[in-house]
């Protein structure tokens with residue numbers, strides 16, 4: 001059985017005080033529960049404060065992005081080693097806002113995956129098609145490229161630390177959610193790809209999150225889909241009264 005994994009991507013929101021307050025509210029709301037894994041990805045500058053606030057909590061703390069270089073003259077970048085040094089647990093890689101707003105390529109995504117895994121971080125690798133691509137019936141082609149290029153050279157052993165997030169770009173921050181059927185089709189396809197790239201054992205273990213306008217009102221029906229193992233939540237992860245019911249979707 002795959003344990004559900006609910007992660008919040010805070011994006012470029014909050015200030016120091018509200019980030020700490022949100023972390024404390026989540027710490028109290030999540031308590032010691034172990035039936036689900038929970039993660040939050042604050043902006044880089046609040047990682048340290050959120051790590052401290054969640055010190056005694058099972059909630060994982062992650063970054064939203066990581067550099068594709070080890071170290072050196074890369075102004076403005078944050079390396080995987082720096083994140084590991086700080087005590088960060090995971091990093092999101094290849095989010096559609098990185099791909100589409102900042103022009104991140106599959107090559108960069110793949111290098112970032114390697115940088116993160118090399119230093120012991122866990123990875124949430126995001127894949128997903130735009131509305132145009134869906135309408136052109138190229139969803140499978142797009143997610144196949146994102147997945148296979150993103151995982152190029154990743155060993156079977158390291159796949160233990162990889163989670164995939166299927167995030168249709170047209171559903172992110174738009175209020176549009178993929179139907180459970182739409183999500184299920186792509187998740188099943190992705191799991192099949194992992195089986196082909198690795199083996200059935202790895203495909204059976206890897207968690208595939210759905211992301212795109214996940215809310216307390218739709219999380220249960222999405223999580224009921226056999227291949228949906230969690231959610232990567234943007235907007236609704238910024239308020240404990242929305243994120244905690246998502247974490248507690250089984251309650």
Ligand code: PGA
Pocket residue numbers: 009167171172173174175211212213214232233234235236
């Ligand atoms: P959203 O964002 O929940 O606000 O749609 C999801 C994401 O970008 O991870």
